[in-house]
Amino acid sequence: MAxxxxxxxxxxxxxxxxxxxxxxxxxxxxxxxxxxxxxxxDKRQKVLEGDKNSRDKNIIYIGLALFALLGFxxxxxxxxxxxxPVVERQPVISEPFDYPATPVRMRSAPVETRDxxxxxxxxxxxxxxxxxxxxxxxxxxxxxxxxxxxxGKVITAVSVCEPCNSxxxxxxxxxxxxxxxxxxxxxxSLNGVSGSCQKFPPDAVPSVVVGDEVHIDEQAVASWRxxx
Amino acid sequence: MSLxxxxxxxxxxxxxxxxxxxxDGVSLGIDIGEFVxxxxxxxxxxxxxxxxxxxxxxxxxxxxxxxxxxxxxxxxEQRADFRKEYIGFVFQAFHLLPYLNVLENVMIxxxxxxxxxxxxxxxxxxxxxxxxxxDKALRLPNELSGGEQERVAIxxxxxxxxxxxxxxxxxxxxxxxxxxxxxxLFSRLNKEGQTVVxxxxxxxxxxxxxxxxxxKDGRLSGGCQAAAV
Numbered sequence: 382m383a384x385x386x387x388x389x390x391x392x393x394x395x396x397x398x399x400x401x402x403x404x405x406x407x408x409x410x411x412x413x414x415x416x417x418x419x420x421x422x423d424k425r426q427k428v429l430e431g432d433k434n435s436r437d438k439n440i441i442y443i444g445l446a447l448f449a450l451l452g453f454x455x456x457x458x459x460x461x462x463x464x465x466p467v468v469e470r471q472p473v474i475s476e477p478f479d480y481p482a483t484p485v486r487m488r489s490a491p492v493e494t495r496d497x498x499x500x501x502x503x504x505x506x507x508x509x510x511x512x513x514x515x516x517x518x519x520x521x522x523x524x525x526x527x528x529x530x531x532x533g534k535v536i537t538a539v540s541v542c543e544p545c546n547s548x549x550x551x552x553x554x555x556x557x558x559x560x561x562x563x564x565x566x567x568x569x570s571l572n573g574v575s576g577s578c579q580k581f582p583p584d585a586v587p588s589v590v591v592g593d594e595v596h597i598d599e600q601a602v603a604s605w606r607x608x609x
Numbered sequence: 610m611s612l613x614x615x616x617x618x619x620x621x622x623x624x625x626x627x628x629x630x631x632x633d634g635v636s637l638g639i640d641i642g643e644f645v646x647x648x649x650x651x652x653x654x655x656x657x658x659x660x661x662x663x664x665x666x667x668x669x670x671x672x673x674x675x676x677x678x679x680x681x682x683x684x685x686e687q688r689a690d691f692r693k694e695y696i697g698f699v700f701q702a703f704h705l706l707p708y709l710n711v712l713e714n715v716m717i718x719x720x721x722x723x724x725x726x727x728x729x730x731x732x733x734x735x736x737x738x739x740x741x742x743x744d745k746a747l748r749l750p751n752e753l754s755g756g757e758q759e760r761v762a763i764x765x766x767x768x769x770x771x772x773x774x775x776x777x778x779x780x781x782x783x784x785x786x787x788x789x790x791x792x793x794l795f796s797r798l799n800k801e802g803q804t805v806v807x808x809x810x811x812x813x814x815x816x817x818x819x820x821x822x823x824x825k826d827g828r829l830s831g832g833c834q835a836a837a838v
Binding site for chain 2: 386392421424425427428429431
């Protein structure tokens, strides 16, 4: 009970039932519950708890924005990690290792064509890490390259940087670098890292290890066409 | 407990090395559906009291609770919400924006509401109809008479469905005939359940109020008589 008259404001004894000034009965104003209407409790909630609706909406918007951002980041992340299916299936011939920060240059290596296979020596590759050889059919010559990735895989590819027409590359750190345009790709995946020709790494061709030789299917190379 | 509960309210102003107690220990309660006129000579503290009731003017001490919300213990943001939800203000100077038409003036408090534009317009039109000005919705304020402008200000005060209308000398700028019309409007709103607290020193207005509270030097003075209804 208020300790004053709610009608005229006169101060009252705590237990007073009537106002000593105006005679109003104190209890007749009733309790808060009987006074408050439903419309006000709605307003009261808005004041005391903030506008929950709009706050909820904000949370939803923030959530959606975060979700979209996450999706976008995953999308970005998925781009460079696109798997080259040829590289993926290449055989492993050594333990993982790191290329030095100083450039590793291509070395010419002997190659022979036998029984529809282009063949070079595994020992040459293991010794030099990065080989360059030419495949000659009757009418044309196509440069090829072979190197060991840092994961220890044999990677064999057509040694052409198609946009700039260079046929020579070097390996520096974990990157394969075009000697002409300087475009770089990851040694392990052939995914582009920097430069203008990233979309066109040396086109990988499948190869298999047979004994102490590496075999490339002649047909795969003979039918090779420039992508651009 | 009343809708508005004022406990031992004190407001002091400092100036010229002096401290003035504009409101000096006022306690009162106002119930839902009352039409209270706060009277007193100028400087008696009635406008100060009204702005404190509206959550616009923090008291030096004492407490005001509205619908059991202790309004000066709210954060500034909550108190803004409180004003939006509970209070409609009507001033002596109508404070209409001269470059907006009547309808747009009424819609101003809805600017931050989530209602659709059509719903806002409909609501504002309904209120203009209530104050008898729906046919002047597209006029600019300066094309309206003083009484009409005050009625626009009343419609604007009502647009958020506030349980309480606080009016500070709403007829101070009006001649007595126009005053009568505005007071009729307040009286009609009150009979529809609207709680109205009005500061006035116009004797003519007192007859519309259901209760008169008289302030003198910041204190209640014998003002507990209910006006003849």
